[in-house]
Amino acid sequence: MSKLLKGGVVVTARGRLQLDVRIDGEKIVEMGTNLPQAGAEVEDVTGRYLLPGFIDAHTHLELNNGPGTQGSADNFYTGSKAAVAKGTTTVIDMATPTKGQSLQECLAVWNNFAEHTSSCDYTYHMSIIEWNEAIKKEIAEMIDQGITSFKMYLAYDNLRVTDGELFEAMVELQKQGAMLGVHCENGDLVNEKIHQLLAAGKTTPHYHPLSRPDAIEAEAVERYLMIAKEAGLTVNIVHLSTRRSLEAVRRARKRGQQLFVETCPQYLLLDDSVYDQPNFLGAKFVCSPPIRKITDQKALWEGITDGSINTISTDHCSFNFAGQKTLGVDDFSKIPNGMPGVETRPELIYTAGVDTGRITLEKMVALLSENIARQFHLFPQKGILQEGSDADIVVWDPDKAGLISAATQLQNVDYTPYDGFVTKGAAEAVYLRGEKVAENGAVLKEKQGRFVYRKIPVTE
Ligand SMILES: [Zn+2]
Numbered sequence: 001m002s003k004l005l006k007g008g009v010v011v012t013a014r015g016r017l018q019l020d021v022r023i024d025g026e027k028i029v030e031m032g033t034n035l036p037q038a039g040a041e042v043e044d045v046t047g048r049y050l051l052p053g054f055i056d057a058h059t060h061l062e063l064n065n066g067p068g069t070q071g072s073a074d075n076f077y078t079g080s081k082a083a084v085a086k087g088t089t090t091v092i093d094m095a096t097p098t099k100g101q102s103l104q105e106c107l108a109v110w111n112n113f114a115e116h117t118s119s120c121d122y123t124y125h126m127s128i129i130e131w132n133e134a135i136k137k138e139i140a141e142m143i144d145q146g147i148t149s150f151k152m153y154l155a156y157d158n159l160r161v162t163d164g165e166l167f168e169a170m171v172e173l174q175k176q177g178a179m180l181g182v183h184c185e186n187g188d189l190v191n192e193k194i195h196q197l198l199a200a201g202k203t204t205p206h207y208h209p210l211s212r213p214d215a216i217e218a219e220a221v222e223r224y225l226m227i228a229k230e231a232g233l234t235v236n237i238v239h240l241s242t243r244r245s246l247e248a249v250r251r252a253r254k255r256g257q258q259l260f261v262e263t264c265p266q267y268l269l270l271d272d273s274v275y276d277q278p279n280f281l282g283a284k285f286v287c288s289p290p291i292r293k294i295t296d297q298k299a300l301w302e303g304i305t306d307g308s309i310n311t312i313s314t315d316h317c318s319f320n321f322a323g324q325k326t327l328g329v330d331d332f333s334k335i336p337n338g339m340p341g342v343e344t345r346p347e348l349i350y351t352a353g354v355d356t357g358r359i360t361l362e363k364m365v366a367l368l369s370e371n372i373a374r375q376f377h378l379f380p381q382k383g384i385l386q387e388g389s390d391a392d393i394v395v396w397d398p399d400k401a402g403l404i405s406a407a408t409q410l411q412n413v414d415y416t417p418y419d420g421f422v423t424k425g426a427a428e429a430v431y432l433r434g435e436k437v438a439e440n441g442a443v444l445k446e447k448q449g450r451f452v453y454r455k456i457p458v459t460e
Pocket of ligand 1: 058094
């Protein structure tokens with residue numbers, strides 16, 4: 001039986017319109033005013049917004065961050081459930097091989113994590129952590145299997161590549177039409193700063209942001225963009241966090257360079273005073289790049305308003321405070337890097353962005369769904385509500401009040417960086433390919449997620 005969502009206001013990146021939405025099977029088959037019931041199961045959504053399911057293009061639902069950390073607190077089961085409960089219907093997870101592992105082997109590992117487990121649809125960015133002829137050959141093989149985006153690192157000694165390797169990879173990715181996202185921090189300088197601080201006995205979380213100042217990111221952004229220009233590749237900058245990096249982006253665009261910029265809620269909502277919380281609690285906020293200054297936060301909101309920033313994803317990478325973050329109690333550099341966030345992004349951005357009048361709801365749809373879908377070859381299957389698209393629909397109640405709390409969250413981790421945040425606006429119901437999978441923050445049907453096969457459009 002088909003479903004008819006009646007009386008809601010459909011919002012896209014370009015506007016809003018009161019439209020009924022008919023769902024048949026997994027797809028939206030008809031949109032219009034006063035659609036006839038015609039045997040359909042009717043859902044009255046008067047007074048609600050109908051938004052395209054949110055896409056989180058930056059999660060680490062399964063991360064083994066080295067010996068002793070026992071891997072991330074969340075896994076595909078818990079993380080995807082937390083995501084879909086609040087309106088995120090697709091995640092693009094970071095598939096990260098170990099040294100010597102082929103991309104194909106890594107893909108099999110990630111499929112094993114997600115298949116029959118994920119509660120939202122999913123795909124992956126494949127990480128390239130070393131460069132050789134075999135890996136080069138595998139890029140086309142990944143694309144054939146629907147993996148059209150890749151990730152590389154300029155920091156973290158176990159993941160980063162040299163500038164030469166980066167350039168060679170970019171040339172190949174350009175040839176194949178693929179998308180690349182890069183973690184931009186100067187790894188050599190990070191190592192040097194950490195060494196200096198620790199040698200001076202500066203070991204608490206307070207020093208984490210001082211070990212990775214804005215220049216370390218901005219330099220890497222500038223260099224990455226220069227190298228991408230040489231390779232002729234349109235690139236993505238993941239988790240951009242500072243005013244200086246944004247200036248580098250604007251310079252590059254002025255030169256005529258095409259690129260995309262992602263930021264994350266933590267850089268828009270928190271500032272570096274979090275690292276001064278007593279009793280080692282600052283460790284909860286240790287992620288890289290670190291939480292920045294108020295001036296950076298302001299610059300990022302401006303970047304969102306003026307279109308310099310294209311997408312907001314979370315960099316969700318959760319570690320428990322007890323037993324994991326505490327590994328770095330005597331040395332901030334041993335605190336596992338990352339924070340939870342896949343669950344809270346829609347409510348946070350609606351509250352801090354839309355409800356305050358900083359951005360429109362249309363802009364939020366662009367930042368959390370449509371722009372991501374377009375950039376990562378998911379559009380128009382995902383990222384928009386229109387005839388023929390997947391019926392991934394968030395029924396959004398703009399007035400619903402909420403409180404973010406570690407005690408009630410679905411993320412499987414013992415804290416949230418937003419504990420005590422009062423929110424306004426929430427997903428009342430979430431449809432995944434036509435199926436109502438969540439209601440009022442609770443998951444009704446779990447493990448309904450599927451791998452999304454992506455194809456690089458020929459016109460690009
Ligand atoms: Zn990340």
